[in-house]
Amino acid sequence: MYGYYKSPLHPLRISKEGVNLLIEKEGNNLRYKRTSPNETVEKILLTKDCGIIINPIEVLKFQKQLAQYQLIEFEKSVFVEPRDTNNIYLTFPVDIGIFISGRKNYDLLDTFTFAKQKYTLYGTPRDGVICKYHKSPVFTSLPNNLNPLVDGVMKLKLINTTDTWIEVTKSVFDSQEMKVYFNESLVSIRATMKILSGKIAETEFISSGIKRGMKKSLEVLESGRIVASQKKFIMEEGL
Amino acid sequence: MNLEQILNILLNTFRNIKAEKIFPFILAVGIIISSIIIAKGTSMLLKKYLRDKFDKDRLGILLKGSYYGIIALAVILSLPILGIDTSGFLVAGGITGIVIGFASQNIVGNLISGLFIMAERPIKIGSQVEIDQITGFVEDIGIMSTVLRNFDGLYVRIPNEKVFTNNIINRGINVARRVERTIGIRYSDDTNKAIDIIYGVIEDHPFILKKPNSDIYIDEIKDGSVNIMIRVWTPSELWYTTKRELLLEVKNALEKEGILVSIPYRVVWFANDRSNNNSN
16 A cells, blocks of 8 residues: 555555545546545645655644654563663554655645554643553564554664663653654564663654665655654653 | 134133032932943843743833833932932822822732733633633733633633632643543443443543543432443543543443433332232
8 A cells, every 4th residue: 555656647546444545537636535434535636647655654643732642551561671772572553644746845635544543641630741542562573464554563672771670561752753664564663762760761763664675754744844853752750 | 702712611611510510410320321221131131031931022011111110210319319309209109109009909900910920820822711700711811901712702801810819720731631421321221231331432432541540430329320420531622522422422332232321210109009919
């Protein structure tokens, strides 16, 4: 499904997992239609020809203000040795972006997801943040057989800077800095979680794929020309 | 009159001016110049420390007020130095002050309250608040009054003194809020099953937060129903939407499983039936 679809002079139809995308000629212009089990989106594109790019995007599906942060809860907690660095693999819900391109420019046309949407609070109602929630199994090697339209893989480097064993049950990230890489069979992100104490950690995304030759996704924030100011997220409300 | 004569007249004039007359004049000018410097400094300091607490327009008014206030005070202080008797001003000012004070105590109260509200910032423009039993969105916070737009779309102006002295409930200041709903089911229905179904609805609703945990329990056993309390948390901005959707989704899910929402009923036993039943 992911990829670049050139100038749909003939109707462009893509059907996957109950989602149907259609771009067809309507008079001198084009009509975009997406039908999902619980919603239908229709848009008129005032152009004769354009390119359509479909790729996974950072976590921004529903309301942008609610999806700035992503919390991944581990199905099983992870104990990290003192002064040690280890990699684990987690899953994350994939959001898909449909971009329209032409005249050396592109913009976000539509977004949807096959993954279940759930939100949670990290911290207290007064000082906390609303995060997109996902519960993930913890893998010690790259998991296979994941549907790249639903689940992506996060390679998380856990760095314990303390002199004690630390139990980690979740990880929170600022999605604005999420760098998604993909190929036909895998959607991936890389991140680090630097544990500073038993209750505080610093998380950050790394801009590279977890396999060679993976393509970087177009970013929603980049297309919206929003400049993100903070790269790291400080988890101060527990690990 | 030639140039030499003009110069002579000027020189004679300066000679006739006595030092004791020049000194107060210089002192008065010095006080005013110093006051301008102090006023500038005060403005800069106020700007530095209050920049984050006040918005740009209101900070501008405050800075101008302090700047000209200091200079005006300096001018009043320097008048006696120049030999101008200000006791008349003081008496007149005192009386005027008392009159204006009585007449404008509410205005001054509102003004001072406005300054405190701007500094303390318990509410912001756009916040959903309840002040003095009026609920709405804050449209403007002025020096004298605060403007709300209530849920009927009406313009409500509340004097700042009232805002400051009343309890303020800011509904949007925290990121998450609790929704509380009660649903009554029949005695004949399985309560545990109903609770499980409600937990399912909550799990499927994206904007009912995973944490803080939801709480569902039997709240009351009433005459005609078993009342189940549903307490869930949601993002503050979606509180109303979630509240509106929750009960409908719960009701539909319960009905789908054959659990019906209770309607008031009363069991009436007739005396004849009872005696017949007993004799049988």
